[in-house]
Amino acid sequence: MNLFPKNLIRIFLAALLLTSPFLFSAWAGAPPTPMWGGFPPSENPHPPKTPAEQRRVDFAVQEIRAQYGSGVEIKFPHVIPWSYQDFLQNRKKPMPPSTPVEISGTESTSMAPVLKFDEYMVHAYVRFPNDERW
Structure with a gap:
């Protein structure tokens, strides 16, 4: 059946x-x-606005090319226009109280980067020669 x-x-x-x-x-x-x-995207979401931002972006591109070679394609590098503190201040809802998480010795935590006053994060779309994806 x-x-x-x-x-x-x-x-x-x-x-x-x-x-x-x-x-x-x-x-x-x-x-x-x-x-x-x-x-x-078709255009840079956050183009550098000041000469200082442009220098930071140029430095990041130079470091990517130095580490991975000239065959990488880099589009729209830009300084990330916000800090983690700004993100927390601009949240629509207040954050719930945090609860501590127990971490074993084999696990690592993912935390927001702690940048010095003269450090910046740069975002770019990068395609490597051995990978067709961005």
């Missing part, structure tokens, strides 16, 4: 393929792309 009719299985497979972009792209032989599109 067959518990599942053939039509039910076919409908289930068709629904699964049509509702899952990852499975559909894998079935079609296409590489999956990230949810944000896989490409940098």
Whole structure:
């Protein structure tokens, strides 16, 4: 006795393929792309506004090229225009009280960077020669 009719299985497979972009792209032989599109934006979201910001961006690009070679493609490097403190101050809702988390010796924590007054974080879209993704 067959518990599942053939039509039910076919409908289930068709629904699964049509509702899952990852499975559909894998079935079609296409590489999956990230949810944000896989490409940098069409224009720099935060272009350097001052000569000092431009120097910081140029320095970061120079360091990326020194570490990874001239074959990397770099688009829209920019100083991140906010600090973690600004982020916390601009939150719409107050943060819930924090609860300490026990960490074993094998785990590491991810914390906001602690920057000195003369340190800045730079964001860039970088593509390496051995990887087609950004």
